[in-house]
Amino acid sequence: MSARYHLWVSGCQMNDSDARRLADALDDAGLLAVEGFDDADAVILYTCSVRQNAENRVHGQLGHLKGLKRRRPHMLLCVTGCMAGADKEELRRRYPHVDLFVSPMETEDLACQLLAAAKSEDHCAPAPSPRSHEVPVSVGITAITGCDKYCSYCIVPYRRGPQRSRPAREILAEAADLVARGAREVVLLGQTVDSWGRDLQPQETLASLLRDLDTIPNLSRLRFLTSHPNDFTDDLIDAIVTIPALCEELNLPIQAGDDEILRRMARPYSSRQYLELVDRIRRSVPDIALSTDVIVGFPGEKAEQFDRTVEILRAVEFDIVHVAAYSPRPGTAAARKMVDDVPAEEKKRRLHVVEGLQREIATVKNEALVGKxxxxxxxxxxxxxxxxxxxxxxxxxxxxxxxxxxxxxxxxxxxxxxxxxxxxxxxxx
Ligand code: SF4
Known part of the structure; x- marks a missing residue:
């Protein structure tokens, strides 16, 4: 009988994309996807570490699976995603019932390891199984894994390792396959997706990759997410103007509007440079929709420094603002060296100020579309x-x-x- 597997996915679109690729590889090898943990011979958890409560969910799930593993010791339990990029010795000590911790830097091996385990359990795979994942109309494709930026608050570089661009031919083949299976929109994913290709030999650019993707028949739309202001080049602006499928929409995280806070966050641009970039983009693409990310209550952020963030949000009038209150992530520079000194109540107040302002801005923008x-x-x-x-x-x-x-x-x-x-x-x- 074929081995049965169950994928549990939490966190970002990148985990969704990686899990779909794994499911395709396992289906092709003849394994069968099942809905729940109880019937699975292999359980794979895709985990997230961006916030503590995301990790807490995984800890809860692993606690629950301990009993199942005791009852069904042959079940292979594998943890991947950001949490598996942490200290493996510590993870093995805490969760001895987990068979495999596979960090996001090693996920290419994951399918091989799972298939080897299935074979050793004598689960023969007579023929490929039908693909278990329905391809969504809008599908994410991981273009870059890892990040080299080391923003002081962020755990990603420690868990996902340095930036690694996937080769263009892999991305193009995956996109063509997904479009043939029903996708109409491809979203290229990466923590700093606008720097795609700089680590390849020879170097390539995201703009050239987008031009190649645009030639895929029946692909209606293209997007890319997330861009780093320092990596955003004029050839990308030109790409938005000239590539028919590429949507007039960008996520460009600012994180804070005060230069001292940006410096402490290790974001290597000033608010003026950020605003100049927005101006340059809007001069070429006047109807561009912009979204951004903001952290409020970063260590040392005074009320007047927070007010500068609010001024910029008012000035730019983003379409969407993703706002989060700062919370220290153990292992990051901010958690090691800075005091989390903005009281929780004040963080909540700042969060509500941003949310309230964005609600007003978004309402006005959306109401302008009524009748169109x-x-x-x-x-x-x-x-x-x-x-x-x-x-x-x-x-x-x-x-x-x-x-x-x-x-x-x-x-x-x-x-x-x-x-x-x-x-x-x-x-x-
Ligand atoms: S750019 Fe900064 S915030 Fe984004 S993933 Fe890299 S280190 Fe984290």
Whole structure:
């Protein structure tokens, strides 16, 4: 009988993308995907370390699996993702019932290790299994693993290692396969995706990769996520202007609006340089949708320094702001060298200030679209409504009895809130 496996995935889109690649490899080798832990011969947990509560979820899951492993000792338990990039000795001591810890730097070996284990248990694999993962309309593809930036608050470089760009041919082959299986939008993923290719020999650029992806038949849209302001070049701006499938949308984290706080965060740009970059982008792509990430309550952040962040958010008028209150991640420079001295109540206040401001800005921006027609790539249906996104990444709900999944449709917008639009179908494009 074929070995059965179960994937448990938490965290970011990169874990989703890596888990899908693993599932494809296991399906091709004849293993069978199962829904729950109880029937699986192999359980693989994709873990996240970005925040403590994400790690706590994994600790809870591992506690739960201890009993299952006792009852079913032949079950192979494997932990990968960011948590497995931590001190393995410490992890093995804490979780002796886990068979394999595979760090994100070693995931290429993961399928081989799992298949070797399945073979040693005499689970023969007579033929490939049908692919177990339905390919989403909008699919993420990991373009870069790891990061070289070492922002003082961030655990990623310690857990995912240095930046490694995947070769263009691998990414192109994966994208073509996913589009052939129903994807219509590809989102290239990386912590600093705009630096893709700089570590390859010979060096390549993200702009050239995007041009190659744009030639894939039936690929309607392209995006990339996340960009680092220091790596964002003029040829990428030119790519947004000239590549038909590439959407007019960017995530460009600023993190803070005060230069002293940026320096303490080890973000190597000033607020002025960031604003100049935004100006340059907007001069070439006036209707670009911008999203950003902000941390409030970083160690030493005074009220007036936080006010500078608010000023920049007001000035730029982002479409989306992802805001988080600072919490120390053990092992980072900020946790080692800085005092987490902004009281929790004050962090919460700053969080609410940013959220309130962004709600106002997003409401005004979205209401300006009422009465207009937007192109929407329909992704899914829930509670009787289809939903999809505009090229500027706005979420749109529309009612229709037709099967619209994967279609580009024109929607007349008749309602707007801060986080989504609603409308009715006009003509398919
Ligand atoms: S750029 Fe900074 S915040 Fe982003 S993953 Fe790298 S170290 Fe972390």
């Amino acid at each position: 027609t937007v192109e929407v790539l329909i992704e899914t249906r829930a509670k009787g409504k289809w939903s999809g996104r505009t090229r500027s990444n706005k979420l749109v709900f529309v009612e229709s009895d037709q099967d619209l999944r994967g279609q580009l449709v024109q929607v007349a917008v008749d309602g707007a809130g801060p986080w989504s639009l609603r409308g009715s179908l006009t003509l398919p494009s």
